[in-house]
Structure formats: structure tokens, C-alpha cells
Amino acid sequence: MTDRLRRVGRRLAVGVRRVLRVARWESARASGGVDRRTLAAGVALLLVAGGVVGVGVATGVAGLDVDQDVYRVGVDGESPYTDAIEEAPSLRPVSARSASLGDSADAVVVTVVRPGAGDDGSIDAADVEEVVVRASDTRKGEAAAASVREAVAAHNERLMRAEPNQTAAFPVVVTLRYVGRTTGVDDGATLGGSGGGSTDGPDGGGGGSDGPDGTGDGGDGTGDGGSGESSTGDGSATDGLGSADGSTESDDDGFAVPSIGGGAFGASTVGSPGSITPPFPFTSLLLAFAFLVPMNFLIQAYGSSILDERTNRRGEPLLVTPLSPAEIVAGKTLPYAAAAAVVTSLIALVVGGGPLSVVAVAPVAATFLGATFVGAMFARSFKELTFVTVGVSVLLTTYAFVPAIFTNVTPVALVSPLTLVVFDLQGEAVSTGEVLFSTAPMGLGAALLFGLGLGVYREEDMFSQKPVTRKFLDALAVRLSPIPARRGIGGGLLDRDRLRALGSVALLTACTLPFVFVAELLAVAVLFALPVTVSIPVLLVTIAxxxxxxxxxxxxAGFERGVFGRIGGDPAGDGGATGDGHGALRVALAVGIASGTGFFLAEKATAVVQAVGLTDLFIGRAAFADVAGLSGLPPLALAALFFAPLVLHAVTTSVASVGASRGRTAYALALTLATLGHAAYNVGVVGLG
Amino acid sequence: MDSRLTIAGREIAGLRAEKTILLAIGIQLFIAMFSSFLVVGLVSMYDPGALDGAQIEVAAAGDAVDELERAAAEVPGASVTPYDDANAARSAFERNAADAVVVTTRTESGRVSTAVTAPDATVETTVIVVQLRELLRTYELNERDARASFLEESPLPLPDRSDTSPYFTFTYTVLIPLLVFLPVFISGSLVVDSITEELDQGTMELLRVAPVTLADIVDGKAAAAIGIAPGQALLWLLLLEANGTSVANVGPILALMTALTTLVVAVAVGIAAVAPDRQAAQLLYSVAVLVLFGGATAMAGGPANAVARLAIDSADATTGVLVVAYAAIAAAAYLGVRRVVAVEGFGR
Structure with missing residues (x-):
């Protein structure tokens, strides 16, 4: 036993040493590739640009106003509105006299002055009796008129802030509190504990005492604006205040009551009505985005390095060494993963994130690298790799970023690990379950991507010029093994080889689950903004x-690569089950059922979803129909419901499998058929639930 | 001339064979779709007027209920129901009869203290808070008017509300510049790849044996990269046009983007010539483009702003001058880089 352990340990040590050796070689190579001159040139470029922009900002020339001067507004030189128009970047004042509406101006400010005013040569705000904005009758005119109104409001706000009499300037003080309803019909929509710390208050307080408690607070709050904060009492409010990270510029100079912007849910905000900010973690989101930026540079270098191995058969010497492909790839990836870890930690330090941020970004970085690895294994040229890299960047950035926008709104946001970063930056508590839910699928996805790419890390695929789709099928087919033909009539159905072959089919399908999960959640995230009547049917078909x-x-892939025998086609080349159409049909059905079963088993293993309470959300219930609560049904019906998906998956996949065995067109047709059947079943389940 | 066309044709044939250009257009479509989705999603959260008939019901109690009701009459999308006291208003909120509670109290200092309660952690919260803010700001304006005599400077009267689409400004100032400039970056990246690949695989040597000069090779590759850019931009503009967004000054926009493509391609050729391999070249190219566009966008009258003003038809003489200036800079940069490469060769 100890002997065995020692042997395993020794093998492991050898593996680690090999990986480290490749890693050392790779990092030496990479730092040689990006030599000092290049690095210096890059740094110099950045410094020059930073200097120019800095000087520009300092002197007021620069500003990131993409909407600068897009609307032309006619206004008189003496009009008190001239200042307001000039201060708004998107508006350009033109002389009202020479302006013709719709041609050289989009809107004209017309003031009606009180009779007698303006005799002393100047007109001020008090003299204006009425103001009308005449706009051209286009969408542009309407937008211009709205911008004028905004500009005037902003101008007034600035004016009032300079007022000595702040009581008259800001006569209304608002204390905003968020309270969870403890009763009510749409209780299901207030989303359990997953909304972060904010919902903890009412939950922890227990049902009955909340109502009166809340009222008491309100009474306090009205007494003096300040006590709204302390009276919430359950910690969540002070948390929120502590993490309100100054996202609104300090617009309260000389203002008695502090105005708090950018607070999360659960925070009380006190200030003038203008300082109320809707619960949107803008700054945290922006900072979270900073974690993604370096990834794009990193994968460029990584992709280049992998593709470099493949051009001019450069990687061949390494392949013939005793190193296994997995060791080579691990070694080549290690320096980049380490770089990602270092950069992420640095960013976390700078933006004030904790270890949670680093943990949350890790699977994102791994997926970036994994997807780039697969892309670099499939790409035929640098040009193709560029597009693959850009595609990976765009797709993953969206996947990580878009759900995070809804951080405080819905638990679906936890799909993206970036949501955890936002929570971390806001200083909100996150449960282990949430961390797992957020990071595990992506981490697993990254591992599977590496597995997929490793499948084609062999001579015949690395150095050949095949289209991406064919390489993809290759990479899948590598994981399959042929189904042996039945030996004679009495050949058992439970033949060992047969089972192993079918098992590999089931495993391959099970491995697709994280990607299915990601794709479905992306679909949910995209569709949830639509009205439910539209999103549910579209979602059901998409998911199917x-x-x-x-x-x-x-x-x-198995049929295309000849791992399984084709029906009516030419006999498969390398050891596939050949023979009459009958046998091939049997193979098609067998692998179809195996694949469906594999999917079913994997799906059942993802009961993790429940841990977060995602199924509380109606749209989530549609996506994960069969894990929603079904208590209260008789055991037999429950069992039927439990196994219904198995039957469904086996049947639909068999249909698709038979189609796949007959060629591309048949496969497309069969796939459509299977999708429709699946969607019909989904509709039935949602109707039932 | 012929040999340049041959080289350009070979470049484009390569792109077609790999179908990379389709992938590129797909990526651009995805970016455009998602940025629109983002904005539509955000705007509908922040501007409930954009949501059809978003109407919130406010339970009000306290000293200033009447004034609040008057303010609500001016704000579309918010209505106020008075309750006798704070407890009644709160229980209405608990019963889901109201979306929010506002309790007002006049304080000795002369201010009105307003305690607002909004529901927690639902999708509607943002909408409710935005509407509440609108309501309270209107109320603030009215109160301020009543105290105008105490103010040193009276605020300017606001013009009437007008209906406008919140997406309008976004479409012209963000979406159109984005779509117009994506092909620019892609073209530059293609040139970097194309040149470094030839150098890497040694085919550049073969090309040098053929009766073409280095300048011809650069011209051919640049022509292919620059040639495919305006077509993509035009495609996006036509798509927007079909979608009901009229884009003005299509000619000048395409001229501007072609000039920028030339500039970026010149930068790309220069980088590919000096960088030791593809990895370094792409890295330098990304940084350079980031710097170039980041810097230019931050300047007044940067290319993004110029495109926005051209597209929305607010261009003036300075915009025209800007387009000409960009074209001149681009031509100078390209000719300079071409000359240097022709003399120095690709230095490795």
C-alpha cells in the first residue's frame, strides 16, 4: 500500500517537474518574444497618451463627451438662457436671429419677458415670464428640446447650490428607505436571501414584528432627516452607507444634510430629491470591468504562443519527448494563468476588492484562457486566430458583464462571477452557496474547454489545415469509441465493450452540460427583460x-468521423461498426438513448441550482422546470415526473441520432423535429407547474 | 500596379477561404446587438416613460399631502393617494395597494422632511425610485417657487416637457460611431497578422524573389485591408437606415472612416515591420490603437464625435475641415511608413 502510494507520489512529482520545466521554457520564450524594446515602446506610447490626455483634461480641452455639440439651439445673446445652453456639452448655441429652424438650428429658445423689464439692458431670470422651446418637427428636434429642458434644470441646480439661503433653495429633504414587504401576493417575487444583505433585515426580524417596526422608523425619520440611518438598525443600512463609494460627485458643498449616492439596496439615502439615485451599482460595476480588461491582452499573447507551436511544425520536437500533451499544455498555460492571478490581485488591491474578487475572477480568467486555447488549436492562421480571440473576448466579456448589471435586481445575476466582484466591492456578504453557484459552472466549463482542445493536441490535427468545424468534430470524436457489432445472435446486450463505448457517449454528452447551462442562462439573462408573454415561449424553444x-x-461527430457506422453510407473506415442498415439503425438508437441518459443524469446532478433559490424566479422555473418543487404529488406521479425527462431525452436524441447517421441534411431535419418535440414537452411541463 | 492588385486579391481570397470576414461581421453584429440591448435595458429601467404606461401609486400622509398631489398632477406616471396617517399609508404599502409610501413633515427650520419607503429588491424598485424622484423634484420646484422671495437669484423657468425617445442620442453618439469604427480596428489587425504571418512562414522571402518591390507588397496588403472597411461600415449604415434611423452625410462619414482605416493600417504596417514576432506586434498594435483612439476621442472634435455630428446632421464647417485634416494626416502617415519600409525593409 505504502509502496503504491509512493509510486503515485513519485509519478506526480515527475509530472509536476515536467510541467514546471515547460512553464519555465514558455515564460523565457514569451519574455523573449515581447522584448525590452517592444515593452519600452508600449510603455512610452501609453505615457505619451496619458500625458496628452492629462494635459487636455487639466486645461479643459478634453472631455469624454461623445455627444458634444450634437444639437444646435438658437438663443438670444441677452437671454438668461444662454448660460444654461453654453454649459451643456451636447448643445451648441447659435444666434436666434440668424437661425432657421430645422436647417441651422434644431430648437429655438423663445422667452416672454415681463413688460418693463430689461430696460436697464440686461434680462435676468426673474424677468422671464414664460419660456417656450420651439423645436423642428423631427425626432432630432424633440431630442434637442428635451436636452434644453435638462440643461436648464442642471443650470438651476448649480445656481441653487451657490445660494446662501439653503433652506429656501432646497426646501425638501428626502430620506429614502428600502423595505421588504412581508405579506402580499407577489411575495414570491421578493427573492429569498439571494438578494444580498438587504433582504436580511425583514427576514431576520420575523414576520409579525416588521410592520409596526417599519412605521416606528418612519416616524423617527420624519423627525429629523438624520435618524433615518440609525433607526434601520439591522446593520444592512450602515453596510450600504459604508460602501457607497462616492459615485456621485460631491454635489453638496455647504449642504447641511449629507447626500448619499450610489448606495446599494438597503441603504437609506438622505438628501434633496435630486440626489436620490436608483439602486444601481455603477461604480462597482465599472471597477469590476477593470478586471476584464487585462484578460484581453493576456489571451492575445497566449493564443499567439499556442498557434506558434502549430506553424512550421514547431511543436513537433516537444510532442516526441516523453512529455504528455496534457503536461505540455499545462506548462504552456501556467505562466499566463500566473500572470492573470498576479494582475487580478494587483487590480483587487488598487480598487479595494478582497480575496473574494480574486476567487471570483479566477474562473473567468480560466475560461478566457481555455476558450483561447481551443480557438488557437482550431484556427488555421494568425488572421483566423485574431477573429477567434476577438470573438472570445466579446462573448465572455458580455457573458460576465451583462448579468452583473442586474446585481441588485435579480439572483440570475449570479450567473456571472463578476456579480460576486460587485458584491465584494459593495461590501455585501455572500454565502458559500452563492460563490459556488457563480464560479463552479464557469470553472468546470474552462476545464472542459481545455479537455476539448487537448483532444486535438496531436500531430494529425495540429499541423494540418482543416476548417474549424471539422476540427471541432474531430475533437469530439476523439472522446468516443466504436460500438462493437453484436457477436452472433447470442451476443449479450450488456457486453462489456459495448457498455464502455456507450458510456463514453453518455459521458461526452454529460460534459456538454455546463455549456448548455451557460447558454441557457445567457438566454434567460437576455430574455428576461422582455415581457413574460413573449420571453417564455421563445425561451422554451431556445432551451429545447x-x-x-x-x-x-x-x-x-461520431457518425461523420466514422466511429459509428452510417446507415446507407459507405462503410466506416477505422473499425466502425459496418454492416447492414439494420445494425446501423440499432447503433444509432443505442447511442441516442445513451446520450439522452447521460444528459439526464448530468441534469439531475445540478440540483445545486436550488441552493440559490433561482427557481423562485418564474422565468428560472421555466428554464429548470424539472427541479422546481413538486411536493404534494402522489409518489407514483412523482416518479413518473422524475423519469419523464429521461424518456424525453432518450426519445428526442434517438430521433436526432438516426438523422445524424444519415448525413447532414437528415441531421438538420431530425434536429428540428427533436427540438419541436422537446419544446412541446417543455410547454406541457410549464403548463402543469 | 498589376502586381499590387494581385497581392490585394490574394489577401482577400485568403480571407474568403477562411470565412474570417463572416466571423468578423458576426462579431460586429453581436457587439451592436448587445450594446443596444444594454442601453435599451438600462434606459427602460431609468426612464420609465419608455416603458408603456409605467404608473406608480404613492401612498402619502403627513403635512404636505395636498402639495404632493398637485405635483403628481404634473408628473406623468405617478399618482398620489392621501391617507390619514403614516400607519394607514404603510399598511396600504404592505397590502400592495401602493408602490411606495411618502410621509411629509414640516420642520421648524422651514424645510419639508420627507420619509420615503420603497419596496426592496425587486425589478420594479428602480422604476419606482425613478418615478419617485421625478415626483419629488417637481414638488421641490413648487416649494422653491413659493420661497422665491428668499432667494438671491431666482431659478430659470423650465420649458414644457417634450416627448422624446431616450435611445435617440445613444444611437447617434455611441452606436453609429461604434459600428463605423469596428471595421477600422479589424482592418489594422488583419494587416499585422498578414505581414507577421508571411515573415514567420518565410513566404515573404518568396514574395521578394518575385518581381515586385517592397512598396508594392505593402500597397497590395494595405489596399486589401482598406478596401474591405468602407463596405462593412456602409452595410451597418444601410441596416440602420432600414431600421428607421436616418443617417445623414453618409459620404463624408465613409470618407472619414476610410481615412482613419488608412491611418490605422499605416500604424499596423509600421508595427509589423519593427516588432520581432506576431505576439509582440499584436500587443503593440492593441496598445497603439487604444492610445490613438482613446486620445483622439478625449479631444474635442475627436473622430467619434465627428461621426456623431455628421450622422445626426449637425455638422458645420469645422467638421468638414476635420475630415480633410484626418485624410491628410492618414495619407502622410501611410506614405511615410511605406517609404520607410521600402528603404529599410522588414527588420528582423
Whole structure:
């Protein structure tokens, strides 16, 4: 036993040493590639640009106003409105006399002055009796008129802030509090504990005492604006205040009551009505984005390095060494992963994130690297790699970033690990379950991506020029093994080889689950903004399609690559089950059922979803229909409901499998059929629930 | 001339064979779709007027209920129901009969203290808070008017509200510049890849054996990269046009973006010539483009702003001058880089 352990330990040590050796070589190579001159040139460029922009900002020439001067507004030189128009970047004042509406001006400010005013040569605000903005009758005119109104409001706000009599300037003081309803019909929509610390208050307080408690607070709050903060009492409010990270510029000079902007849910905000900010973690989100920026540079270098191995057969010497492909790839990836870790930690230090931020970004970085690895293994040239890299960047950035926008709004946001970063920057508590839910699928996805790419890390694929789709099918087919033909009539159905082959089919399909999960959640995230009447049907069909593709694409690869025998086609080349159409049909059905079963098992393993309470959300319930609570049904019905998806997956996948075995067109047709059947089933389940 | 066209044709044939250009257009479409989705999503959260008939119900109690009701009459999308006291208003909120509670109290200092309660952690919260802010600001304006005599400077009267689409400004100032400039970056990146690949695989040597000069090679590759850019931009502009967004000054916009493509391609050729390999070249190119565009956008009258003003038809003489200036800079940069490369060769 100890002997065995020692042997395993020794092998492990050898592996680690090998990986480290490749890593050392790779980092030496990479730092040689990006030599000092290049680095110096890059740094110099950045410094020059930074200097120019800095000087520009300091002197007021520069400003990131993309909407500068897009609307032309006619206004008289003496009009008190001239200042307001000039201060707004998007408006350009033109002389009202020479302006013609719709041609050289989009809107004209017309003031009606009180009779007698303006005799002393100047007109001020008090003399203006009425103001009318005449706008051209286009969408542009309307937008210009709205901008004028905004500009005047902003001008007034600035004017009032300079007022000595602040009581008259800001006569209304607002204390805003967020309170969870403890009763009510749409209780299901207030989303459990997953909304972060904010919902803890009412939950912790217990149902009955909340109502009167809240009223008491309100009474306090009205007494003097300040006590709104302390009276909330349950810690969540002070948390929120502490993390309000100055996202609104300090617009309260000389103002008695502090105005708090950018607060999270649960924070009380006190200030004038203008200082109320809707619960939107803008600054935290922006800072979270900073974590993604270096990834784009990193994957460029990484992708280049991988593709470099493949051009001019440069990687061949390494392949013939005793190193296994996995060791080579691990070694080549290690320096980049380490760089990602270092950069992420540095950014976390700078923006004030904790270890949670680093933990949350890790799977994102791994997925960036994994997707780039697969892209670099499939790409035929640098040009193709560039597009693959850009595609990876765009897709992953959106996937990570878009859900995080809804951080405080819905638990679906936890799909993206970046949401954890936002929580971390806001100083909100996150449970272990939430961390797992957020990071595990992406981490697993990254591992599977590396697995997919490793499948084609071999001579015949690395140094050949095949289209991306064919390489993809190759990479899938590598993981399959042929189904042995039945030996004679009495050959058992439970033949060991047969089972192993079918098992590999099931495993391959099960491995697609994280991607299915990601794709479905992305679909949910995209569609949830739509009205429910539209989003649910579209979602059901989309989900059915995603699942059907996931279950059958491996089978299609198997048939295309000749791992499984084709029906009516030429006999497969390398050891595939050949023979009459009958046998091939049997193979198609068998792998279809195996694939469906694999998917079913994997799906059942993802009961983790429940831990976060995602199923509380109606749209989430549609996506993960079969894990929603079904208590209260008789055991038999429950069992039927439990196994219904198994039957469904097996049937639809068999249909797609038979199609796949007959060629591309048949596969497309069968896939459509399977999707429709699946969608119909989904509709039935949602109707039932 | 012929040999340059041959080289350009070979470049484009390569792109077609790999279908990379389709991938590029797909990526651009995705970016455009998602940035629109983002903005539509955000705007509908922040500007409930954009949501059809978003109407919030406010339960009000306290000293200034009447004034609050008057303010609500001016604000579309908010209505106020008076309650006898704070407890009644709160229980209405608990019963879901109201979306928010506002309790007003006049203080000795002369201010009105307003305690607002909004529901926690639902999608509607943002909408409710935005509407509440609108309501309270209107109320503040009215109160301020009543105290105008105590103010040194009276605020300017506001013009009437007008209906406008919140997406309008976004479409012209962000979406159109984004779509117009994406092909620019892609073209530059293509040139970097194309040149470093030839150097890497040794085919550049073969090309040098053929009766073409280095300047011809650079011209051919640049022509292919610059040639595919305006077509993509035009495609986006036509798509927007079909979608109901009229874009003015299409000619000048395309001229501007072609000039910028030339400039970026010149930078790309220069970088590919000096950088030791593709990895370094792409890295330098990304940094350079980031610097170039970041810096230019931050300047008044940067290319993004110029495109926005051209597209929205607010261009003036300075915008025209700007387009000409960009074209001149681009031509000078390209000719300079071409000359240097022709003399020095690709230095490795």
C-alpha cells in the first residue's frame, strides 16, 4: 500500500517537474518574444497618451463627451438662457436671429419677458415670464428640446447650490428607505436571501414584528432627516452607507444634510430629491470591468504562443519527448494563468476588492484562457486566430458583464462571477452557496474547454489545415469509441465493450452540460427583460434547441468521423461498426438513448441550482422546470415526473441520432423535429407547474 | 500596379477561404446587438416613460399631502393617494395597494422632511425610485417657487416637457460611431497578422524573389485591408437606415472612416515591420490603437464625435475641415511608413 502510494507520489512529482520545466521554457520564450524594446515602446506610447490626455483634461480641452455639440439651439445673446445652453456639452448655441429652424438650428429658445423689464439692458431670470422651446418637427428636434429642458434644470441646480439661503433653495429633504414587504401576493417575487444583505433585515426580524417596526422608523425619520440611518438598525443600512463609494460627485458643498449616492439596496439615502439615485451599482460595476480588461491582452499573447507551436511544425520536437500533451499544455498555460492571478490581485488591491474578487475572477480568467486555447488549436492562421480571440473576448466579456448589471435586481445575476466582484466591492456578504453557484459552472466549463482542445493536441490535427468545424468534430470524436457489432445472435446486450463505448457517449454528452447551462442562462439573462408573454415561449424553444444540439452534436461527430457506422453510407473506415442498415439503425438508437441518459443524469446532478433559490424566479422555473418543487404529488406521479425527462431525452436524441447517421441534411431535419418535440414537452411541463 | 492588385486579391481570397470576414461581421453584429440591448435595458429601467404606461401609486400622509398631489398632477406616471396617517399609508404599502409610501413633515427650520419607503429588491424598485424622484423634484420646484422671495437669484423657468425617445442620442453618439469604427480596428489587425504571418512562414522571402518591390507588397496588403472597411461600415449604415434611423452625410462619414482605416493600417504596417514576432506586434498594435483612439476621442472634435455630428446632421464647417485634416494626416502617415519600409525593409 505504502509502496503504491509512493509510486503515485513519485509519478506526480515527475509530472509536476515536467510541467514546471515547460512553464519555465514558455515564460523565457514569451519574455523573449515581447522584448525590452517592444515593452519600452508600449510603455512610452501609453505615457505619451496619458500625458496628452492629462494635459487636455487639466486645461479643459478634453472631455469624454461623445455627444458634444450634437444639437444646435438658437438663443438670444441677452437671454438668461444662454448660460444654461453654453454649459451643456451636447448643445451648441447659435444666434436666434440668424437661425432657421430645422436647417441651422434644431430648437429655438423663445422667452416672454415681463413688460418693463430689461430696460436697464440686461434680462435676468426673474424677468422671464414664460419660456417656450420651439423645436423642428423631427425626432432630432424633440431630442434637442428635451436636452434644453435638462440643461436648464442642471443650470438651476448649480445656481441653487451657490445660494446662501439653503433652506429656501432646497426646501425638501428626502430620506429614502428600502423595505421588504412581508405579506402580499407577489411575495414570491421578493427573492429569498439571494438578494444580498438587504433582504436580511425583514427576514431576520420575523414576520409579525416588521410592520409596526417599519412605521416606528418612519416616524423617527420624519423627525429629523438624520435618524433615518440609525433607526434601520439591522446593520444592512450602515453596510450600504459604508460602501457607497462616492459615485456621485460631491454635489453638496455647504449642504447641511449629507447626500448619499450610489448606495446599494438597503441603504437609506438622505438628501434633496435630486440626489436620490436608483439602486444601481455603477461604480462597482465599472471597477469590476477593470478586471476584464487585462484578460484581453493576456489571451492575445497566449493564443499567439499556442498557434506558434502549430506553424512550421514547431511543436513537433516537444510532442516526441516523453512529455504528455496534457503536461505540455499545462506548462504552456501556467505562466499566463500566473500572470492573470498576479494582475487580478494587483487590480483587487488598487480598487479595494478582497480575496473574494480574486476567487471570483479566477474562473473567468480560466475560461478566457481555455476558450483561447481551443480557438488557437482550431484556427488555421494568425488572421483566423485574431477573429477567434476577438470573438472570445466579446462573448465572455458580455457573458460576465451583462448579468452583473442586474446585481441588485435579480439572483440570475449570479450567473456571472463578476456579480460576486460587485458584491465584494459593495461590501455585501455572500454565502458559500452563492460563490459556488457563480464560479463552479464557469470553472468546470474552462476545464472542459481545455479537455476539448487537448483532444486535438496531436500531430494529425495540429499541423494540418482543416476548417474549424471539422476540427471541432474531430475533437469530439476523439472522446468516443466504436460500438462493437453484436457477436452472433447470442451476443449479450450488456457486453462489456459495448457498455464502455456507450458510456463514453453518455459521458461526452454529460460534459456538454455546463455549456448548455451557460447558454441557457445567457438566454434567460437576455430574455428576461422582455415581457413574460413573449420571453417564455421563445425561451422554451431556445432551451429545447440548445439541449438537443448538445445531446446530438457528439453523435453527429461520431457518425461523420466514422466511429459509428452510417446507415446507407459507405462503410466506416477505422473499425466502425459496418454492416447492414439494420445494425446501423440499432447503433444509432443505442447511442441516442445513451446520450439522452447521460444528459439526464448530468441534469439531475445540478440540483445545486436550488441552493440559490433561482427557481423562485418564474422565468428560472421555466428554464429548470424539472427541479422546481413538486411536493404534494402522489409518489407514483412523482416518479413518473422524475423519469419523464429521461424518456424525453432518450426519445428526442434517438430521433436526432438516426438523422445524424444519415448525413447532414437528415441531421438538420431530425434536429428540428427533436427540438419541436422537446419544446412541446417543455410547454406541457410549464403548463402543469 | 498589376502586381499590387494581385497581392490585394490574394489577401482577400485568403480571407474568403477562411470565412474570417463572416466571423468578423458576426462579431460586429453581436457587439451592436448587445450594446443596444444594454442601453435599451438600462434606459427602460431609468426612464420609465419608455416603458408603456409605467404608473406608480404613492401612498402619502403627513403635512404636505395636498402639495404632493398637485405635483403628481404634473408628473406623468405617478399618482398620489392621501391617507390619514403614516400607519394607514404603510399598511396600504404592505397590502400592495401602493408602490411606495411618502410621509411629509414640516420642520421648524422651514424645510419639508420627507420619509420615503420603497419596496426592496425587486425589478420594479428602480422604476419606482425613478418615478419617485421625478415626483419629488417637481414638488421641490413648487416649494422653491413659493420661497422665491428668499432667494438671491431666482431659478430659470423650465420649458414644457417634450416627448422624446431616450435611445435617440445613444444611437447617434455611441452606436453609429461604434459600428463605423469596428471595421477600422479589424482592418489594422488583419494587416499585422498578414505581414507577421508571411515573415514567420518565410513566404515573404518568396514574395521578394518575385518581381515586385517592397512598396508594392505593402500597397497590395494595405489596399486589401482598406478596401474591405468602407463596405462593412456602409452595410451597418444601410441596416440602420432600414431600421428607421436616418443617417445623414453618409459620404463624408465613409470618407472619414476610410481615412482613419488608412491611418490605422499605416500604424499596423509600421508595427509589423519593427516588432520581432506576431505576439509582440499584436500587443503593440492593441496598445497603439487604444492610445490613438482613446486620445483622439478625449479631444474635442475627436473622430467619434465627428461621426456623431455628421450622422445626426449637425455638422458645420469645422467638421468638414476635420475630415480633410484626418485624410491628410492618414495619407502622410501611410506614405511615410511605406517609404520607410521600402528603404529599410522588414527588420528582423
Amino acid at each position: 434547441f440548445i439541449e438537443e444540439v448538445a445531446k446530438s452534436v457528439g453523435l453527429y
